[in-house]
Amino acid sequence: MDKYYTTPEIMKQRIKQFLSKGNRFDGRKTNEFRDIEVELGISKKAEGSCRVRIGKTEVIVGVKMDVGAPYADNPDKGNLMTTAEMLPLSSPRFEAGPPKFPAIELGRVVDRGLRESGFINFEKLCIKEGEKVWTIFVDIYTINDDGNLMDAAGIGAIIALKNSFIPEYDEKTGKVNYGKLTNKKIELSENVPIPITIHKIGENFIVDPTREEEDLSETRVTIGSSKGVISSMQKGEANILTSEEMEKILDMNDKIWNDIFKKIKKFLK
Amino acid sequence: MATKNFKRIDGRAVDEMRQISAKVGIIPNADGSAMWKQGDTIAIAAVYGPKKMHPQHQQDPTTGQLRCNYTLGSFSVAERARPGKNRRSREIDKIIEWALSPVLQIERFVNNVIDVHIHIIQADAGTRCAGINAAALALAHAGIPMKKMVCSVAAGKLDKTLVMDLTKEEEDYKDGEGSTDIPITMTQDGEITHIQLDGKINSKELKEVIEMTKKAGKEIYEIQKKALKEVTE
Numbered sequence: 001m002d003k004y005y006t007t008p009e010i011m012k013q014r015i016k017q018f019l020s021k022g023n024r025f026d027g028r029k030t031n032e033f034r035d036i037e038v039e040l041g042i043s044k045k046a047e048g049s050c051r052v053r054i055g056k057t058e059v060i061v062g063v064k065m066d067v068g069a070p071y072a073d074n075p076d077k078g079n080l081m082t083t084a085e086m087l088p089l090s091s092p093r094f095e096a097g098p099p100k101f102p103a104i105e106l107g108r109v110v111d112r113g114l115r116e117s118g119f120i121n122f123e124k125l126c127i128k129e130g131e132k133v134w135t136i137f138v139d140i141y142t143i144n145d146d147g148n149l150m151d152a153a154g155i156g157a158i159i160a161l162k163n164s165f166i167p168e169y170d171e172k173t174g175k176v177n178y179g180k181l182t183n184k185k186i187e188l189s190e191n192v193p194i195p196i197t198i199h200k201i202g203e204n205f206i207v208d209p210t211r212e213e214e215d216l217s218e219t220r221v222t223i224g225s226s227k228g229v230i231s232s233m234q235k236g237e238a239n240i241l242t243s244e245e246m247e248k249i250l251d252m253n254d255k256i257w258n259d260i261f262k263k264i265k266k267f268l269k
Numbered sequence: 270m271a272t273k274n275f276k277r278i279d280g281r282a283v284d285e286m287r288q289i290s291a292k293v294g295i296i297p298n299a300d301g302s303a304m305w306k307q308g309d310t311i312a313i314a315a316v317y318g319p320k321k322m323h324p325q326h327q328q329d330p331t332t333g334q335l336r337c338n339y340t341l342g343s344f345s346v347a348e349r350a351r352p353g354k355n356r357r358s359r360e361i362d363k364i365i366e367w368a369l370s371p372v373l374q375i376e377r378f379v380n381n382v383i384d385v386h387i388h389i390i391q392a393d394a395g396t397r398c399a400g401i402n403a404a405a406l407a408l409a410h411a412g413i414p415m416k417k418m419v420c421s422v423a424a425g426k427l428d429k430t431l432v433m434d435l436t437k438e439e440e441d442y443k444d445g446e447g448s449t450d451i452p453i454t455m456t457q458d459g460e461i462t463h464i465q466l467d468g469k470i471n472s473k474e475l476k477e478v479i480e481m482t483k484k485a486g487k488e489i490y491e492i493q494k495k496a497l498k499e500v501t502e
Contacts, residue, residue: 043391044309046344056297060390062344085352088338089315089386091298096338096386098353139343139352141388143313144296178347 005093007215015216019204026055026210031256033208036155036263040163047181048164050267052156054208056146058090061156062139063164063186067176070126070133078125078133082111084140084153091145109234110140110154110195113224117193117231120161124187127169134166136186147214150222151207154195155260159267161186191226192268194260198223198249200241205252221246223253275430278438284481286422286434286488291402291496293410301411303496305403308436309393311345314403316411319381333378337365337385339400345392361397368401368421368454368463374414383413394437395423398452401463402489409497419462420489421454424478426470431478433485451478457490459483 018024028034034055043049046062070077084107088094099107114120125134138160140153166184168177199206199217209217219239224232230253235241241249275283287308296302299315306312322328339361343350365387375383385407387400401421409415425435428445435450442448449468455461461479470478 043311043342043344045346045391049344058296060342062342064344064349066349083343083352085340087340087386087388088317088384089296089299089302089313089388092317092320096354137343137349139349141342144298146297176348 007212011212012216015213016202019201019206024206024213030204030206031252033256033260033263036260038159038264038267040159040267045178046160047167048160048162050156050159050163051143052152052159054148054152055210056144057148057152058143059149059152059156060141060143061153061160063160064137064139065164065167065176066135066137067127067132067169067174068135069131074122075130076126077122079135080111080115080120080122080138081135082114082138082140082157083107084110084142086142086145086149090142094142094145105234105236106149106153107140109150109222109232110138110157112232112234113154113193113195114138114157114161117189117191117224117226119158119189119191119193121187121189127171132174136161145211147210147212148197148208150197151195154224155264158192158194159264161188162268191229192261193224193226193231194257194264195222195224196253196256196260197221198252200239200245205245205248207252207256221249223250225253225257227257228254275427275432277427277432279436283430283432284484286485287436289489289492291406291492293406293496293500299407299411301407301409301413303403303406303410305399305406307395307399307402307434309391310389310395310399311391312387312389312396312399312403314385314387314400314407316383316385316404316407316413318383318411319378319413320384322380322382328380330379331376333375333381333383335366335370335373335375335383335385337362337369337387337404339365339387339389339397341389341392341396345389361400364397364463364465365401365404368419369404369408371462372415372417372419372456373408374416377414383408392437394435394440395452397421398423398454401454402493406493406496410500417456417458418490418493419454419456420486420493421452421463422482422485422489423450423452424482424485425450426468426474426478431474431481433481451475453479453482455482455486457486459486
């Protein structure tokens with residue numbers, strides 16, 4: 001019952017001491033992720049779903065689809081809606097109630113990562129121009145927060161989409177036949193927009209922080225990129241980055257993108 | 270009256286529950302946690318506390334308090350559920366509190382609150398029952414003193430036949446007298462802490478349902494005990 005709701009000062013100092021020598025508590029290098037575990041099909045009711053564990057951090061992501069009217073400015077394109085809920089069961093720090101800023105940001109950053117990269121072929125989600133298009137709902141739930149929910153959620157969203165099948169749609173009645181999935185997948189690009197968040201702690205830059213490390217983060221940059229092409233970015237928290245530091249972050253992203261891609265590749269078929 | 274030769278859609282015997290699996294200790298951050306899978310219904314529960322009640326004006330110096338929070342995942346059902354709370358989930362919160370409270374020695378934790386969070390990952394009827402079973406395991410895992418265990422199951426009646434553990438498909442049964450849904454929670458000794466009913470049934474049949482539920486409750490109790498013995502963290 002003696003749970004730390006914040007990381008104690010003494011632990012923060014030790015983490016910094018370790019980092020100054022390039023070390024971390026769990027023995028990882030600064031640019032090294034924890035093990036990534038993926039489980040597919042965690043809800044039969046979803047069009048596609050998965051569980052992603054990065055170390056002790058765990059999220060579940062599910063895809064649901066529905067038919068509706070397109071937006072007036074994109075009459076021939078489907079829609080995407082991404083939401084994230086930080087369930088109070090996943091951390092003593094999260095409270096029940098309407099989504100607070102971190103959950104809103106989590107959903108929005110993952111949404112932009114998927115959208116701006118052109119990962120989803122929205123034209124293929126059009127049923128009848130100006131009248132009926134598919135809407136894809138990507139819903140993220142946190143199960144256990146031990147830092148780096150952002151990357152776990154983004155990776156989960158990509159894997160859930162890759163493993164989704166479009167449900168049957170009856171054009172006459174205008175109803176979606178849930179529970180009966182066609183063998184058609186959502187058309188997605190080969191270029192997966194993997195999000196990687198790099199945190200600045202003092203003079204050091206790390207990826208995939210644990211909860212305690214994340215509490216020390218002065219500022220962070222989430223980069224959604226695929227094979228060197230950056231399509232979304234978000235800098236979080238109010239601290240300065242020099243342009244040299246920004247360059248360092250970009251190099252770090254380029255360097256580890258492939259490592260992450262290799263780890264999740266087999267779930268992207 | 271229970272008719273022995275009634276054919277259930279999934280071929281189960283009338284008093285047969287779906288396949289159950291349970292796991293304790295699934296959420297490292299929580300003081301206690303558990304997963305309960307019954308057929309295609311999957312519930313997870315986490316317990317945080319006892320901890321000081323906030324806001325302070327809600328503290329009760331005579332007893333501790335139990336606070337339950339049930340949420341249905343948006344992709345746990347066929348048609349996407351809107352995330353967040355609604356009237357249904359608010360009522361279920363209270364129902365679960367009432368189902369669990371009688372066995373908890375919560376009066377020891379004055380000014381404190383115990384939070385029980387339940388999330389449904391996949392729904393195929395009986396979600397509140399699966400949630401209660403998971404929550405009971407999570408409370409035991411958290412080391413909250415309990416006088417007894419509680420075991421929950423959705424009993425029911427399809428046309429004129431009494432059955433255990435309805436699926437969604439059975440809940441939607443339309444033939445004859447249709448479907449009656451009776452979620453019941455009992456201690457392992459058969460004391461009722463929660464009962465609800467939607468449908469049509471006479472008191473003789475309901476008495477019989479309660480007897481059937483006692484038997485199912487014993488099976489659930491054994492599975493709960495086994496899961497608690499297998500805890501590693």
